[in-house]
Amino acid sequence: MISDFIPYGRQNLDQDDIAAVVKVLNSPLITQGPEIDQFERQVAEYCSARFAVAFSSGTSALHAAMFAAGIQAGDEIITTPITFVATANAAAYMGARPVLADIDPDTYCLDPEKAARCITPQTKAIVPVDYAGYPVDIKAFRSLARKHGLVLIEDAAHALGGIREGRKIGTEADMTMFSFHPVKHITTGEGGMIVTDNPSYDRRLRQFRNHGIVRDEELMQENHGPWYYEMQALGYNFRMTSIQAALGLSQLRKLEGFIAEREKTARVYNEAFADFDMVNIPPVPPEEWRHAYHLYPVLLKPGVSRRAFFNYMRSKNIGVQVHYIPVHFQPYYRQLYSYQPGDFPAAEDFYARELSLPIFPGLSSIDQDYVIKMVKGYQSY
Secondary structure: OOOOOEEOOOOOOOHHHHHHHHHHHOOOOOEOOHHHHHHHHHHHHHHOOOEEEEEOOHHHHHHHHHHHOOOOOOOEEEEOOOOOOHHHHHHHHOOOEEEEOOEOOOOOOEOHHHHHOOOOOOEEEEEOEOHHHOOOOHHHHHHHHHHHOOEEEEEOOOOOOOEEOOEEOOOOOOEEEEEOOOOOOOOOOOOEEEEEOOHHHHHHHHHHHEOOEEOOOOOOOOOOOOOOOEEOOOOOEOOOEHHHHHHHHHHHOOHHHHHHHHHHHHHHHHHHHOOOOOEEOOOOOOOOOEOOOOOEEEEEOOOOOHHHHHHHHHHOOEEOEOOOOOHHHOHHHHHHHOOOOOOOHHHHHHHHHEEEEOOOOOOOHHHHHHHHHHHHHHHHO
């Protein structure tokens, strides 16, 4: 039976998840409890990273990464226009300028060569995005970062569980951010995480998420007693609750199964649309790489009206979506930096033709077949 409405993505929760949350609700600590440390340790272990720091959202995690990297007013960071605005906003929160570079049309991710052309003496960090779950060419960005003394922050909000040359995403950048929004690979309701191998970044991330406060005796300027703490920077309350962490722990145990389902759905779509002359399927990464398939973005062939196709699919109760409106199209960034249409041709062509089809754990084969049938049915619509 076809669902009443098929969204492009949604959470997949079961009774184990509910029981984990209820257990915390019945415990003395529903925030700042042991579940947060456990969740951080298990995510770090999953990624083979030394440290993991949990946050209230992926956006707050990126904001904290900018702080940990020492980004400040007058600095620049380089990122892609094809991302959710949070990637650019995180730098703007610190008073820095997000500098955009065009995408590689073969991967839909930030183009390393175009990013290299944007480096100036004010550049302090590069923030590539694993768009849709496709792992970026991290070696190229690592080389750029080392050559110019930049911090490399990987926005892997779409890519938890992605693999690059046999290694899970999470250790090759200075800091890597994951998101736990309900449409992501696992959910904590809202939530995010930074993983890193750098103990200094780990310490600064923890300070920033807790009002800028430190309690370590070695870091404090004074010590009035065991109750004492010092606010040494202007931080925020970006802490994750124990309720969220408990849900994350339960979800994490199912992550590999969730990714396997996403991969299976992508294979079904790839086969169905391989020779279909109306859409281009997403790029497939090299061997020993794993696309995490947060999204399944198709590109409509030139001449196909995206608006008409979007409305048609929505009329069939299929929740297609567009990811994303380019950052430089947003009025805030247009007004601030005088961006104009035509500044990033590859990104703008991508935006004009992109549409995300439903992909998530629990999407039944019947619903997948229905999506395929409706896509192909547009030709005779």
